Each structure stands twice: as C-alpha cells, then as structure tokens.
Amino acid sequence: MKWKSLIGAARERIGGHVRHTPVAEVRLPGIDLPVALKLEQMQHTGSFKARGAFNTLLSGPVPQAGIVAASGGNHGAAVAYAAHHLGHDAQIFVPEMAGPAKIALIERTGAKLTVVPGEYANALAMAREVEEASGAMQVHAYDAPATVAGQGTCMAEWEDQGLKADTVLIAVGGGGLIAGAMAWLAGRRRVVAVEPETSCALHAALETGAPVDVEVSGVAANALGARRIGEICFGLAMQQELASVLVSDAAIAEAQRWLWQEARQLVEPAGATALAALISGAYVPAPDERVAVLICGGNVAPDPLA
Incomplete structure (x- = not known):
C-alpha cells in the first residue's frame, strides 16, 4: 500500500477541518536531552481521532x-x-x-x-x-486504511514543525495512531509502542506472532482497551520490527500528575501513557538519543469543569 501518497492526500483533504496542534519541549529527570511533545489532546474533541x-x-x-x-x-x-x-x-x-x-x-x-x-x-x-x-x-476506530491515513497526518505535521527526534513513543490501543506514524515514517525514525500492562493487544500479538484476543482493564481501558490489535498495525509492526514496552497504571497516573504539575497539560490516562514509559524507566533512552512523545488525548474523567 502506498502509504505516503495516502497520507499526503489525507492532509489535503482534512486541512480545513482539523487543527495544527502545537509542540513543546520538556526536561525530564534523568534524561540528558529535552523531550519533544506533540500536544494532540488540543485537537478537536480532545484527541487525534x-x-x-x-x-x-x-x-x-x-x-x-x-x-x-x-x-x-x-x-x-x-x-x-x-x-x-x-x-x-x-x-x-x-x-x-x-x-x-x-x-x-x-x-x-x-x-x-x-x-x-x-x-x-x-x-x-x-x-x-x-x-x-x-x-x-x-467508520472503524483503527483498522481501516482511511482511518490510518488520517492518523498518519499527525506525524507528517510534526515533522513539518521541525521534529528532530531519533525515537518517538506512542501509546497504543487498537493501533490506528501508531500505524499512521509507522506508515509515514517508514523506518526513518525509531517508533516505540507503549501500552498499559492490563490492556496490551499489540504486545501480546508481537509475542505470539499473530493478533490474539486479550483481556482489557485498568485506568486507560476506555481509550486503549482494544481486545485485539488491528491487522494494519500488526502488519506494519512486524515489517518494521517495532519495539514495545508496558507500563503500570501507577506509572500512567504519575505521568498524568507530572504533565499537570510541571507542564500544565491536563490529559487523560491514555494521553499520558507514552510519557509514562520515560518517567517510570520502562524505556531508557541512550545519553545522546533524542526522544519525542505523542500526547494523544485530553478527555479527563470526570470533566474538571463540568
């Protein structure tokens, strides 16, 4: 599938309908270089979707x-x-x-x-x-070419904004967002999948060698709780030998707190899951490795201003 052309066409198609979301840099304890963030929780309806x-x-x-x-x-x-x-x-x-x-x-x-x-x-x-x-x-949430191409516009946009990262960490549920990123990058940067320990359909598929059903639970299950990883995501993950790490609910909650207390970004558990890999040490970058994190959702429950 010619993903680059599909994602390029998607950018033209949706350009007048979605926001160009901002980027930022933060300093994390124990990490030598600044960490780049893409604040996709500021997209319409609070997520990249x-x-x-x-x-x-x-x-x-x-x-x-x-x-x-x-x-x-x-x-x-x-x-x-x-x-x-x-x-x-x-x-x-x-x-x-x-x-x-x-x-x-x-x-x-x-x-x-x-x-x-x-x-x-x-x-x-x-x-x-x-x-x-x-x-x-x-309209499938993650396992359809039009969905994946649309999500891929996020990474294409980030690169236009000057992304310098060697490695990009992305939270995974059904796999639409990370599939879009892999499709656009085509191996030019390292992509790391981050999932909750209790909702890890991609991790289970990579271990097994094929998509399998998993049990889902935990603080991020309402956004990352796909029972089975999408076929598109799994195929790209196998082609690119995708790295995968797991994080605990406690680590996700700590990343949420850090984003609010240190960066004044209010995000839902799924939105903090990729950053949790860095804060918890589930992913440890090399001293000279430039790392980026996609913050994917901001629909906090309960709504703090409801």
Whole structure:
C-alpha cells in the first residue's frame, strides 16, 4: 500500500477541518536531552481521532442511512463531531466504561448515542449489526486504511514543525495512531509502542506472532482497551520490527500528575501513557538519543469543569 501518497492526500483533504496542534519541549529527570511533545489532546474533541474521522467521511460518498461507529469514547466523539460539521447523521455505540465525560462530549454533538454494557468489543458488535441492517457507513476506530491515513497526518505535521527526534513513543490501543506514524515514517525514525500492562493487544500479538484476543482493564481501558490489535498495525509492526514496552497504571497516573504539575497539560490516562514509559524507566533512552512523545488525548474523567 502506498502509504505516503495516502497520507499526503489525507492532509489535503482534512486541512480545513482539523487543527495544527502545537509542540513543546520538556526536561525530564534523568534524561540528558529535552523531550519533544506533540500536544494532540488540543485537537478537536480532545484527541487525534478527528483526523481519521474527517479523512474517512471526506474520502467518498456517505450513504443516506448516515454513519455508524463504535468507540471507547474518543473515536465516537470525533466521528460525531465530523458528521455534524459535514451534515451527516451519526449513530455512535460506546461501552459503559467510556465514562461520563466522553459520553457527555458525544451527546453535545447531537449524534444518536447508545451506551452498551461491557467493553469496546460489545459496542463494535452492535455497530456492525446496525451497519448490516441499515446500510449505514461504518467508520472503524483503527483498522481501516482511511482511518490510518488520517492518523498518519499527525506525524507528517510534526515533522513539518521541525521534529528532530531519533525515537518517538506512542501509546497504543487498537493501533490506528501508531500505524499512521509507522506508515509515514517508514523506518526513518525509531517508533516505540507503549501500552498499559492490563490492556496490551499489540504486545501480546508481537509475542505470539499473530493478533490474539486479550483481556482489557485498568485506568486507560476506555481509550486503549482494544481486545485485539488491528491487522494494519500488526502488519506494519512486524515489517518494521517495532519495539514495545508496558507500563503500570501507577506509572500512567504519575505521568498524568507530572504533565499537570510541571507542564500544565491536563490529559487523560491514555494521553499520558507514552510519557509514562520515560518517567517510570520502562524505556531508557541512550545519553545522546533524542526522544519525542505523542500526547494523544485530553478527555479527563470526570470533566474538571463540568
């Protein structure tokens, strides 16, 4: 697949619909060089997901039945937002674990929202039933070329902003964001996957040699709680011999606190997961290694200003 051209086309397509999010540098204890951050929690609806949502909806005709999507919360909010701004009806399915802040965010878009018992996989099953029965267009959260190409625009944008890193750390749920990064970079920089110990579909797949179902739980499960890694992500990860590390819930919480106390960035657990690898020592850069971290989501629960 010609990912560079797909991501380049996605940039042109979504340029007037998404934000160019800022970058920053921070100093972390024990790390010699500044760490670059991409503040994607400042994207529309509080996560990078708006990129893939707009790219999908702008890539072709949308059926009269509208759009359907399953999500742990952030993808659903992004699809609902994109659908609203482009004039389409949307049905969003989220699991109960999405939490009140993300549920309220989706409700504010005017989309039809269904909260499903259980986890993301249950919401996806219901969304697929609606897709088959109604003819609505399914916008997959991570395992579709248009989604991955849209997410890849984040890394392309970061490089245009002067990224100098040797290594980029990215949190992984279903794999759409890191797949987009790998697709764009094509091995030019080292990419490291960071997952919670209790929601680690990619790590399990890399150990096993194929995508497998995993149990999901923990503080970041409503954003990183995919039961099985996407095929696109897994294929790219195998091609590029992707490095993978795991972090504890305690490390994620500490990274959240650090981002707020030291950088005044308020992020959700998933948004802090990649930085947790550095703060906890799960990933230790070499003395001269330039490291960057993608901060991916800011929908904190409960909403501090609700």
